[in-house]
Amino acid sequence: MRVRNLVSAVALSTALVTGAGVLTDAPAKAAPVSTDLGSVDLGSSDLLTPNSIFLWQGIATRYIVVLGAKMGTYGQTPAILDRRLNVAARMAKQHPFNRMIVSGGNTWWLPVSEAQFMNLGLIRRGIPMWQMVNEGRSTSTVQNASYTVGMLKAMGANGAVIVTNGFHMGRALGDFRAAARKQHARIEFRAAYA
Template identity: 75%
Template sequence: MRVRILLSAVAAATALSTTVGTATATADPVRIPIGSTDFGSVDLGSSDFGTPNSMFLWQSPPTRYIVVLGAKMGTLGQTPDILNRRLDVAARLAKQHPFNRVIVSGGDTWWLPVSEAQFMNLGLIRRGIPVWQMVNEGRATSTVQNALYTVGMLRGMGASGALIVTNGFHMQRALKNFRDAARKQNARLEFRPAYA
């Protein structure tokens, strides 16, 4: 089944690059059914197709994840701008790569009845991401814990790597925490940045 998915993606990408005379073929969304289930269309015509992050996810869809790190929520559950930017980037990646799951990482806060991860789920649903594509890590209350708990989940799911979605000011520390956690847990995982 995995080979069929990859072949379908390669065929679709090849069709996009076909040229006739001076006109280039336009990209219509491609529907890629798996078995009897149709998971919707994949917009292969995006300008992000072929970027390093896209290629990283396409190389091994079921074992590569998109990890979105939480940010301190407002006292009434307001989503801060930095988290909205992270969710925007994660949603764009998830729509372009529907076979890659999104892990939302953020734990409970004393002033909210649910975890940051559950708030992020709602944010991704509002951006058109299906629930089945999301995985919750709802315990972390720091970047170190984001890394520790998420690496454990990735290892348990047989992952090979993940894109870490966070803001520029936070990225270097986040990548270091994730790589340190992977080393401590003997997990062979590759982490790459996806800047929000």
């Protein structure tokens, strides 16, 4: 009983600090912050999906790639990027030995890349920093693909799951496959919709 009360107190204080609780009248502006600091989610039914099986078959050679999105003027995370980070975090917890590449460069006038903002968002969702690799030079989907494929090839990858939104997925997969052909990289790409 004391443990339940302690957990409830921690959840309540976290909700009050982050503004994600029901005690505020204003709607939450950001995704709720996870209080889960790095646990592995092996009890999920998502472990038998094609993407999950794909990642488990090549722990050292298959990556999760998360594409960035333009940040707000003051570094606010757009809703489309929040959805990408939520999907990526869930996958990373289910596959703690697969590395993740966060891809995105220019953030307008801010001295921080989209990839670095995404690092913070993933850390807040319980993903350890060692699981992430940054690609922070790209300013377009074509450059996301070109630079990330170069990194994947250099790391000996043979596959990657691309995390982006549905409206963006077709173009992103096309760009990644074209970049792999151009760089003579034998990498299979799969879609993970946010």
